[in-house]
Amino acid sequence: MRKKIIAGNWKMNKTVGDAVALVEGLKMDLAQGTDVEVVVCPPFTALQAVGEKLTNTQIKLGAQNMSSEDDGAYTGEISHTMLKDLFVKYVILGHSERRQYYKETDFWVNKKVKKALEKNLRPIVCVGEKLEDREAGNTEKVVEAQVRGSLADVTAEQFENVVIAYEPVWAIGTGKTATSAQAQEVHAFIRGILRDMTGEKAANGLRIQYGGSMKASNAKDLLSQPDIDGGLIGGAALDARSFIDIVKAGM
């Protein structure tokens, strides 16, 4: 069965000192490992310090973005080599904030996804519709284009290392969560697309997280849906207690 995966996306929050304090709080309950795989994704500047604190724990380190290039003249970018040097295992790619504010398209997300997989980093690939898409009845069309575009040319073997995060844009940071039925419907739809892209076995093994105002009070309901295999948590991951409670809801 699919092991649930709960990842904290700290976004552009936490100085090194604040990040270390947060991870110390998480370690009290989560260091020894649980039935749930736990990942924290601090900003680049705190990766090293947080990674050091995670030594000999079961909590894994993730980054929030990565360059599609190997090295060279790409001012402001961070490469796979740099991330792996800090023991990063996961990388969030194609987050809706990057698609919206930095104009990342499926073409670029796909380049990054392929690079990450080629270099043995596990991508958490984000997809999700905007409010206007949902209201116009275009949720499936938009999500399907993102899934197919972001994961184009990924091989069946590589699919085993992919995590997808379904994050309806209208639910991110707004306090509006998709109902568990709404989320489950899209998750099942995504799994159907994956079946078509890569076959039954890989599609059944691939984990699909839900993201968008997930918190301790709604996590259990969401995580009990058959195709919801974890969560990508923003706001509620910034406080140790609330993040731990979400992880516990997934056990």
Ligand code: PGA
């Ligand atoms: P949120 O963010 O939990 O604050 O809605 C989720 C995300 O953007 O990954």
